[in-house]
Amino acid sequence: MTYIIGIVSQKGGVGKSTLARLIAREAAQGGVSVKIADLDHQQQTSAKWQARRAENGIKPEIRVEVFQNVKTALSEAQSFDVYVLDGAPHSSKDTALIAKAASLIVIPTSDSDEDLEPAVLLAHDLKREGVPIDRIAFALCLISDSAKEVRAAREYLQKTPYKLLDGEVPFRTGFRQSLARGKAITETPFKSLVRRADKLAQSVIDAAAQAGERKAA
Ligand SMILES: Nc1ncnc2c1ncn2[C@@H]1O[C@H](COP(=O)(O)OP(=O)(O)O)[C@@H](O)[C@H]1O
Ligand SMILES: [Mg+2]
Incomplete structure (x- = not known):
């Protein structure tokens, strides 16, 4: 069975493509067949990254x-174990199609209110369109160094009916440099950062497996 993981947001620059690359790398490293469908055909971030890789x-x-x-x-999704849809920003129509097909929808957000609010609004939109709430998850990406802000963001997201994934990705110049060289953020030399990113990747994959089994049942 294929786990289709859709990564969406109305905003650009929140970490969709970074999350797609992280999930794909961890799945591939685990021996699972995986592909990223890069739906942002203007930026082509994941495709260009793959070329550098x-x-x-x-x-x-x-x-x-x-x-x-x-x-x-x-x-062609069914030819893979894990199929990651790396969404384009500002694309409500695509987002609705992705949401319908995906075992799990992941909405990345930072700990800033400017990202948190639109992330939750998008989740509400998807719910209104009939996506089950247990198939919608938030991932904290590009978070700040303020433990207080991150805690507040977690508390805010936990009050919503959607899933909040374990693990998180802080903003680090080192991550950006690694991405620019074709590496995923778990392929950097920074061990403690890698652990946090790896935890997030694992929780995405676990949540997709859980949601996929429920969807099939
Ligand atoms: N944890 C991070 N630390 C530093 N830079 C990051 C991190 N995650 C992503 N970036 C950078 O932020 C920018 C936006 O990330 P990206 O994943 O492309 O977002 P989106 O796909 O939502 O537009 C990219 O330049 C990327 O290299
Ligand atoms: Mg992108």
């Missing part, structure tokens, strides 16, 4: 392909 000979290889439309991307 191949250029630098980084293993494991990750499959990435740019798709202009969600339906085409989904047509």
